[in-house]
Amino acid sequence: MMQASEAINIVWFLGVIAALALLFVAGLKLPVRLGYASRAVSAALVGAVAVAVVILANVALFRHDAHLDFTREKAFTPSAEAGEVVRGLAEPIDIAYFYQKQNPGAVALGAMLRQLERDNGNFRVRLIDADQNPALASSFGVRTYNSAVLRSGERRIEVVTTDDREIALGVLRLLRRREVVICFAAGNGEYDIDNFEFHTHFEGAHSHSHDASGSAVVQMEQHGIGRLRRAIEKLGVAARKISFATGQPIPDDCGVVVEANPRTRYSPGQTELMRRYLERGGSAMFLIEPDYELDDSLAALLATSGIKVGNGVIVDPKEHYFTDEQMIAVSHYGVHPITRGLTLSFYPGARPLEMVPTAGLKLTPLAVSSSEAYVIADRLGNDSTAVSTLRASRIIAVAVEGQLNETASSIFRMVVAGDADFASNSFFPYLANSDVVLAALAWLTHDERAPTMKPPVEVLPTVSLTGEQMRGIFIVTVLLMPGLIAFAGGAMWWLRR
Template sequence: MRARLGSFAFAIGVVIAAALAAFLSTRYAFRVDVSAAQRASLAPQSRDLLHALTGPVDVVSYASRSGNLREVIANFVARYRAEKPDIALRFVDPEADPAAMRERGVRVDGELEISYGGRSERLKFLSEREFSNALLRLSRGRTHVVAFLAGAGERKPDGDANADVGQFGKLLAEQGVRAVPLVLGTGAAVPDNTDLVVIANPRVALDAGVVAALVDWIDGGGALLWLTEPGENAGLEALANVLSVRALPGTVVDGAGAAIGIGDPSFVAMSTYPPHAITRGFQLTTLLPQAAALAQLGAARWDVKPILRSGAQSWSESGAIPKSGEPTTIRYDENTDELRGPLDLGFALSRLSPRPDRREQRAAVIGDGDFLSNSFLGNGGNREFGQRLFNWLLADDALIEVPDRGAPDREIALSQGALGAIGLGFLVGLPALLVGLGGTIWWIRRRR
């Protein structure tokens, strides 16, 4: 009886201890990362950023209920919540109201919207580097002023027409960037509080005074984004000489577009990019409708780097281009001034600023403005590429470099002989070993 009572008391004690341990585990957490290179934890740079944030962070994930995408996102955000508990995560099912999702520009299952300090930013793919850098940009409280040149039929930053960039202007506003129209008259100058001037495809030639004001802005160390189009005649030859960049004649067409379902040959899709701070780690496809190729002038006064480049099957077409759905009859003619690809469609320019602060002066020239328009902003990675472009031009690109902490032993390289030996061992050796062990046990038991 004493032995039974002792065993019963011991069992009750074990159950009570387990219950207490379970209760304490809900109040206190202990986490140990034993993975190679600590890849299951945040990098020290991300942890330092989270500790510097003073307010709450809201994360909305537009992930469907099917599959395990929500679980993956929740586990990812949990790493950040372990360092900063006031990060709130909320899921919205995009399939519940597809029209509302399209209106908000949500086109990727699992897309994230991060909000902090009254500003927000979107992410289309999940990684620690992208998530931490989005938080870093949102934590910078200064409001940038971007002046869009107006008065000559340019794209409006607040317009709703298909050719305008109103949707991108809203994205800039969410990130703390104020887009304002800029009308330059005779003798006028760009205001001193302007951080960036954007020339978005003027429809008529600009007055000489306006061009002179733009050249003065560049010579004074200002930042500039010039969006041009094939055959555009905006009277900006003087500006092109200052930037050491010019647009080539013709419209770039790409024969590789048909392989990915693009019916219009004048739509150039790019998924690989020349190395630059703007394109580092960028994996989305950028779509440029009817772009002009660019060339660098001989006597360059800038450090000119390409950031957009067409493929080997592209060329600059000087003739008429059939519309989408029409039979494609164009072909490269080497007897004309047409140039075979790869062709540069975007340049990033930098040099030492002439201003007293001696900072880096930045400018960019893109051979297309449609990729930021309301009609094409949602295609591929156009929105994200435009966001990267503006961040760089506004010198808002001091990003967190998360080191590669992949496991060093994720792959095993075996020769054909080693693979054959392993296969022979599993198919012949292991069954023979089991048969031999069984026979040995049978023989020993029979002799007893």
């Protein structure tokens, strides 16, 4: 669908073409010599008018510069996220981009930075050829091609990139006035933030699985959430491991505590430390897999927060990803700051949650299944092992905000999801999964009003083909091309025999 800015640019382009055509026609009809003046005076007048028209035309073009990008991928147009960040600038930022002239990506980024500069006068760009200005690059402390130095007052950061989104992320980091630390719990077998494996899993005797269900399970390299860590660090947020299993209190500088797929049960002491942290106004994210057995104390803490964690695995025959009915696809969300602008996300094996209305707490279901969903005992089960045959919408993720109890000194925030795999390295980059996790963390850190910006996530290139396309490729490559070669060979033999 064409955007309003593109339509305006096309109108200006057509207007310029029409004006040029009008000037051309007028030039053809203009007499070489005016009847009331000599040839020299006529030439001077015509020249003066032509110069004036050219100057006015250039002024008009400069004031209404039009940018048209007819490439399918919009390769020469700044991303919508970068444009939103730049347009929202309320204070000046200076960017010096030292590019390599032989690098097409760097040249394209320079053009996009010029376009962004026109969107907001506070975004001031200086493009510098690093090869022609080595002394200037050295004075800026630049040692690498395609380095952008961003400055705002006394603050300065350097970004090495050819991607406009990385520049926008640098702007957000530059403008961040407070240090935000996201603490990832460790000590109970949680997902590791130092694990950057793209696809790690468990292989059982019966089937492929992403949990530890079943007795005949061989554990491969564990799932990790290194991609999530890398994404939040690109946003200028610090990631840190903490362990409070030994009785150490949760540090006050933890903006959020993320409990991503614990494997061993909480002790009552750990739960008490988490309770004290929430009573002080802390924020927490619990990502709980279906095979995890909650300790009674942790279940009670979540119930006090208005959330009851159910047992079993949700099966959704209507809304699922690919052909796996346990991989729940969600495209409609509850109304909440976390869910603004979210598209399709999916949850590979989720347990049901229930909301318990509690005075002083505001609970919002973030993600739910379709109304055709039901619950089975485990991932290897079938319809005959259903925990609940009732077809109804099942809650997958919940957000809660309020005072934990009457003695709490501040308001806490919490997000609980009945699945952890959707945030792991294997599924984090796909569809809107990363948007869900990053938006939840932004809300938990009280940063939901900041411009939304998702860091680029490395994804191995994939080619998705429909069944019809695959059949067409088979017919062409396996039948048609060999058949034509055989026919040509047979025809040549027939002619030469």
